[in-house]
Amino acid sequence: MENSEITILLADDEADILEFLGYNLEREGYRVIKAKNGAKAVKLAGEHKPQLIILDVMMPVMDGMQACTEIRKIPELAGTLITFLTARGEDYSQIAGFEAGADDYITKPIKPRLFISRIQALLRRYSAPAEIANIIPLKGFTIDKDRYVVMINDSEITLVRKEFELLQFLVSRPGKVITREEIFSNVWGDDVVVGDRTIDVHIRRIREKLGIESIKTIKGVGYKFEEE
Numbered sequence: 001m002e003n004s005e006i007t008i009l010l011a012d013d014e015a016d017i018l019e020f021l022g023y024n025l026e027r028e029g030y031r032v033i034k035a036k037n038g039a040k041a042v043k044l045a046g047e048h049k050p051q052l053i054i055l056d057v058m059m060p061v062m063d064g065m066q067a068c069t070e071i072r073k074i075p076e077l078a079g080t081l082i083t084f085l086t087a088r089g090e091d092y093s094q095i096a097g098f099e100a101g102a103d104d105y106i107t108k109p110i111k112p113r114l115f116i117s118r119i120q121a122l123l124r125r126y127s128a129p130a131e132i133a134n135i136i137p138l139k140g141f142t143i144d145k146d147r148y149v150v151m152i153n154d155s156e157i158t159l160v161r162k163e164f165e166l167l168q169f170l171v172s173r174p175g176k177v178i179t180r181e182e183i184f185s186n187v188w189g190d191d192v193v194v195g196d197r198t199i200d201v202h203i204r205r206i207r208e209k210l211g212i213e214s215i216k217t218i219k220g221v222g223y224k225f226e227e228e
Contacts, residue, residue: 003029006123007048010034011041011067012056012085017108021054024112025119038062042070049076052122054106056085057097065100072101072160078148079161081122098201101160104188121189136171139227141210143171150210157209162187166202170215170225179222199223 008030012018015036022032033048035041038055039062045053053071055064062070068082083104084097097105106118136143142151148164150157159167165187170178183199203215203223216224 001051001123004031006052007031007033007050008119009041009045009048009050009053011036011038011054011059011064013037013059014056017056017085020112021115024116028116028119038064038067038070041067045071045077045080046074050080052081052083052119054083054085054119055102058087065096068097068100068102075158078158078164081161083118083122095197095201098198099205103162124189136168138171138214140212140214143168152210159206159209163202163206163209166199167206167215170223174225174227177218177221177224181222183222 008025010022010032013036018034025032033044035044038059055067057064064084071077082102083106084102085106085108087108169186214225
């Protein structure tokens with residue numbers, strides 16, 4: 001996908017941050033949509049269906065966490081990447097961010113080249129095709145890769161992008177123990193920085209949403225998928 005085909009929604013209540021980051025994204029050829037608060041970001045996300053959303057954590061009307069949670073309720077945006085912007089020293093929990101449905105976080109202030117590098121790394125994960133069939137029938141549920149939907153007893157359950165990619169990766173290697181390092185590399189990418197508990201949070205959310213025990217924890221190593 002060419003940069004000109006990618007829409008990025010940037011939300012921050014500081015005008016200088018919007019201008020600075022927006023300028024650097026547009027210089028790379030991305031289409032940029034801007035919002036000054038979380039509520040506006042949710043509205044614009046629903047209207048424009050961006051590939052990537054960058055949310056400041058502390059914003060008026062609706063903060064970044066709340067906005068992320070609301071965006072993740074929109075089925076058409078299940079595959080959209082979301083990253084938080086957080087100031088150094090700000091009272092922000094990475095775990096809370098991942099709980100809300102974020103894929104990554106960026107600490108500001110950040111140098112333009114590093115910022116663009118982080119954005120490009122995230123977007124590579126967006127465009128990378130998964131080596132797995134579009135429809136995967138399993139015992140108890142079916143995965144529909146194209147729609148980011150899991151079917152259980154004729155009911156559709158929507159997972160956010162990273163939850164879905166993690167489930168797909170585990171399912172693609174049934175019975176094999178997959179280390180945390182392998183999961184980070186294949187689902188998040190080696191050049192994306194995330195916290196140590198990121199995988200645990202996503203695994204727990206998958207289990208809760210699907211109500212399955214197929215994903216087994218291998219203490220001190222990683223996880224494996226076994227059909228029930």
